[in-house]
Amino acid sequence: MNWIPAFVAIPLGAAFLIPLIEHWIKGSSDFLTNAVTAFLMGLTLSFIHQAAQTQVYFVGGWEPAEGIPFGIALVVDGLSVLMLLVVNSIAFFATLYSVKYMARYTDKGKFFTLFMLMLAGMNGVVIAGDLFNMFVFLEITAIASYALVAFGIGSEELEASFKYQVLGGTASALVLFGIAIFYMMTKTLNFADASRVIAATGVTPALLFVSVLFLVGFGLKSALMPFHAWLPDAHPSAPAPISAMLSGVVIKVLGVYTLVRIFFNVIGIGTIPALKTVLLSLGVISMVAGAFLALGQQDMKRLLAYSSISQVGYIIFAFGLGTELGILGGLFHLMNHSVLKSLLFLNSGAVVYETESRDMEKLGGLMHKMPVTGTTSMIASLSMSGLPPLGGFFSKLIIIWASIDAGYPLLGAVAVIASIVTLAYYFKLQKEVFLGKLADAFQKAKEAPVLMCIPMICLAIISVGLGLLLLDPVREMVLTPAVHVIQGGVDYARMVLGG
Amino acid sequence: MKRIITIIFAFAVWMMLTWNTHPENLIIGGIVALIIGLLFGNNFIHHPMKLLSPRRWIFMLIYIPLFLWEMAKANFDVAYRVIVSIFRPKNMPINPGIVRIKTAIQSEMGRTFLANSITLTPGTFTIDIKDDILYIHCINVPATDLETASRQIARRFENVLIKIFD
Amino acid sequence: MTVFILSVxxxxIGLYGVLVKRNLIKIALGFMIMEYAINLLFVLIGYRAGGTAPIFTQDVxxxxxxxxxxxxxxxxxxxIGLGTTALLVSFxxxxxxxxxxxxxxxxxxLRG
Amino acid sequence: MKGMTVIVKKISQLMVPSIFLLGLYVVVHGHLTPGGGFAGGVLLVGCFVLQILAYGSDEVRNDLKKWRASLSESIGIVLFLFIALLGLFQGGVFFYNTIARAHPGSALDLFSAGLIPLSNLAIGIEVAAALFAIFLTLAVFRMEKHT
Structure with a gap:
């Protein structure tokens, strides 16, 4: 029995069973959701040992004839396994956290329904083997996240969500436009088949046009710097577990993964010479500008949101280098950032839960009142800003090293500067929220409930342990297959279709 | 009773739609008709017994040619007014306006049919209906007082409709 | 070729509406125009002159x-467009x- | 929200079963004629919307209807998933069209496409319920708040 479709089918089924069951048994949605996410996480872990080979699943039993696929293909290779691992583990911790956190909002059942839809969409994006299914799942994720951003139905949330929808919808329209032109050009939508066609035809004006459309569309989704306007509004407005999902996972799946899949595996990074330069410059701009904008924030969650822009810049920058080391650094940083940023957003959620405030000027000295939150947040901040023994240090080191190695020492220096700025704003966050004098208003604050602490502690332990991923046996299992998939480029077609 | 009639109606429409007597089609049509009977049977028809009287059906058969005849007459009338207007733009043979008429029909379905007949006839147009008063826009207002206008516009349909529906 | 250019x-026009208009409903309308333009383009790409419905039977x-x-x-x-539009309008x-x-x-x- | 005039009421009363029938026809014949689950579902919801517009929302208790809409939406999608799973258990592949490959009917018959008409039916229910929920949220709910 092949479990690949389960990644989409189970959360999708759960999404629509939850309102049914919740209507008769109140509070059952907590249990159901957590069971589903835990199961999915276990399923992903079971996929790790076979990450090195590419598995293809043809929906409905429509096998390709003479090497030309005509059904819907689901593909799980090294990169997909890595993304699935990130998505499902963060989702598990987020749902565990939501059990208590979302009790303050009305209608938890609807929240979990939307959450499951978002999860199904993201898993679908990762395992989809053709452009159009990727678009459909991308839209499912996007629509669910629009609704989740506005879950509080305050005016601020609604406006942020509207802005998110306008920009996200424009991005989707551009992507669909790109898909239309792409289809006209290649007469196929399957990644593997299309990659063969493009390899045969070479660069045409239509291909360049499609590349620009995809770059802008997915750039908007991943909030790279010129297209980032929605993110600092949308991510802080959402409830904390959703902020964690949005910043930790969604922008990476919808933006970074899709960009990498299309530009590395389908079009081929070497096909269009300017592509590397564009990715590098987008990465550097968002890296630096995001860091400096984060420095000026007073709102805790807004600071974290700007930090996301900056860190996604690092990831794109690393992929833009195109070397094996760069890709390794990019993937490693992607994992690190997912874990750390989700942890930080969960921390901020705990602070908001206890103090009802996220203004850093008013907060302060919470370390004594909330030791677990404070400590985990400290670990995450230190790791994120790149202090030596922690995971974040290694990923940034690899990226900087790779950029020097690839012949861009100047850009490496810029990355170092951005890293120093990162240290500065995380230091500011720690100082103004957890250290210093305790404000009078928050004397009554206490530690967050146990169910909220457990995910934070787990994520903190994982974030410390992530450095171990660089050890040879572990790296061979998780990171190397993904690096090979990206590094292999258009070789992907041979892996999927054989021959 | 109401539901049975709805089911029969639905099945008849289904057969006309598919035009196929294959047994599969009959089974599906039966199921569909049953669903429709359950969902809308209550509201489709209010007085099913009226359907059983043959007198109403006969008048219905009379009404259709009558209506078509009136419509043809009105068509020529309006066409005449349009053509004359082209030649005499200063003095067009039209006198547009809204008149109020009173109907003697009691049943709501009958009133609806009356209003729709008036609307379908060129040159007249039902604007609103309040109980037994209809507001009608005419291209050439025949009379302004209630009685005359009612006689001129509605009487020709009313006499038959009242026998069908009341 | 002309039809492609027209749908572009x-x-x-839709993009202009989304970016320039200041009324929320007009923005939503801009979206719909954008979506329909793409759908039109997509259908036109699949069109063959003189083509018939693609159903394979014995006699065709x-x-x-x-x-x-x-x-x-x-x-x-x-x-998908319907879902997006419904959400946008309800917001x-x-x-x-x-x-x-x-x-x-x-x-x-939303200012600025 | 108040209803409309007696004309609209009566005509919608006469038309609604036919519209519903046409919707079911489009859904059931989705694999033979143009249309299918989505188009048919839109037709199905059309008659409910027509009824509410004609008679006014006073006659229908919204909360009940809204719950029913989201309920049948869930049922629709679960049914769809169940059909997909049926393929998985019978043929070993997700969405495997079991019936069609076991008993291929002659082309252009009503029962010729195996599981596809059933999926169409599920989609029809889902689409109709979802659109009805959207309509209730957008139109009825808002008008009640303002009046």
Whole structure:
């Protein structure tokens, strides 16, 4: 029995069973959701040992004839396994956290329904083997996240969500436009088949046009710097577990993964010479500008949101280098950032839960009142800003090293500067929220409930342990297959279709 | 009773739609008709017994040619007014306006049919209906007082409709 | 070729509406125009001159068929567009309830 | 929200079963004629919307209807998933069209496409319920708040 479709089918089924069951048994949605996410996480872990080979699943039993696929293909290779691992583990911790956190909002059942839809969409994006299914799942994720951003139905949330929808919808329209032109050009939508066609035809004006459309569309989704306007509004407005999902996972799946899949595996990074330069410059701009904008924030969650822009810049920058080391650094940083940023957003959620405030000027000295939150947040901040023994240090080191190695020492220096700025704003966050004098208003604050602490502690332990991923046996299992998939480029077609 | 009639109606429409007597089609049509009977049977028809009287059906058969005849007459009338207007733009043979008429029909379905007949006839147009008063826009207002206008516009349909529906 | 260019122009009109208009409902309308332009383009890509419906039976063979894939995709895209539009409009309505205005300039966060 | 005039009421009363029938026809014949689950579902919801517009929302208790809409939406999608799973258990592949490959009917018959008509039916229910929920949220709910 092949479990690949389960990644989409189970959360999708759960999404629509939850309102049914919740209507008769109140509070059952907590249990159901957590069971589903835990199961999915276990399923992903079971996929790790076979990450090195590419598995293809043809929906409905429509096998390709003479090497030309005509059904819907689901593909799980090294990169997909890595993304699935990130998505499902963060989702598990987020749902565990939501059990208590979302009790303050009305209608938890609807929240979990939307959450499951978002999860199904993201898993679908990762395992989809053709452009159009990727678009459909991308839209499912996007629509669910629009609704989740506005879950509080305050005016601020609604406006942020509207802005998110306008920009996200424009991005989707551009992507669909790109898909239309792409289809006209290649007469196929399957990644593997299309990659063969493009390899045969070479660069045409239509291909360049499609590349620009995809770059802008997915750039908007991943909030790279010129297209980032929605993110600092949308991510802080959402409830904390959703902020964690949005910043930790969604922008990476919808933006970074899709960009990498299309530009590395389908079009081929070497096909269009300017592509590397564009990715590098987008990465550097968002890296630096995001860091400096984060420095000026007073709102805790807004600071974290700007930090996301900056860190996604690092990831794109690393992929833009195109070397094996760069890709390794990019993937490693992607994992690190997912874990750390989700942890930080969960921390901020705990602070908001206890103090009802996220203004850093008013907060302060919470370390004594909330030791677990404070400590985990400290670990995450230190790791994120790149202090030596922690995971974040290694990923940034690899990226900087790779950029020097690839012949861009100047850009490496810029990355170092951005890293120093990162240290500065995380230091500011720690100082103004957890250290210093305790404000009078928050004397009554206490530690967050146990169910909220457990995910934070787990994520903190994982974030410390992530450095171990660089050890040879572990790296061979998780990171190397993904690096090979990206590094292999258009070789992907041979892996999927054989021959 | 109401539901049975709805089911029969639905099945008849289904057969006309598919035009196929294959047994599969009959089974599906039966199921569909049953669903429709359950969902809308209550509201489709209010007085099913009226359907059983043959007198109403006969008048219905009379009404259709009558209506078509009136419509043809009105068509020529309006066409005449349009053509004359082209030649005499200063003095067009039209006198547009809204008149109020009173109907003697009691049943709501009958009133609806009356209003729709008036609307379908060129040159007249039902604007609103309040109980037994209809507001009608005419291209050439025949009379302004209630009685005359009612006689001129509605009487020709009313006499038959009242026998069908009341 | 002309039809392709025309649908691209339609797309640009929609984009203009989304970016320039200051009324929430007009922005939503811009979206719909954009989506329909793409759907139109997609269907046109699949069109073959003189093609018939792509159904294979015993007695139909050797004819030109219209490409069925874009039509299926467009149907899906229409459904997605419907979902997006419904969400967008319902949010616009909720914002209207809060501010009694559809004007983007009167709504704090959306300004600029 | 108040209803409309007696004309609209009566005509919608006469038309609604036919519209519903046409919707079911489009859904059931989705694999033979143009249309299918989505188009048919839109037709199905059309008659409910027509009824509410004609008679006014006073006659229908919204909360009940809204709950029913989201309920049948869930049922629709679960049914769809169940059909997909049926393929998985019978043929070993997700969405495997079991019936069609076991008993291929002649082309252009009503029962010729195996599981596809059933999926169409599920989609029809889902689409109709979802659109009805959207309509209720957008139109009825808002008008009640303002009046």
């Amino acid at each position: 122009i339609l797309f640009l 063979s050797g004819q030109i068929f219209v490409d069925p894939l874009p039509q299926a995709l467009v149907l899906t895209a229409i459904v 616009a309505v909720r914002i209207y309830q809060k501010y009694e205005s559809f004007d983007i300039r009167k709504i704090r966060e």
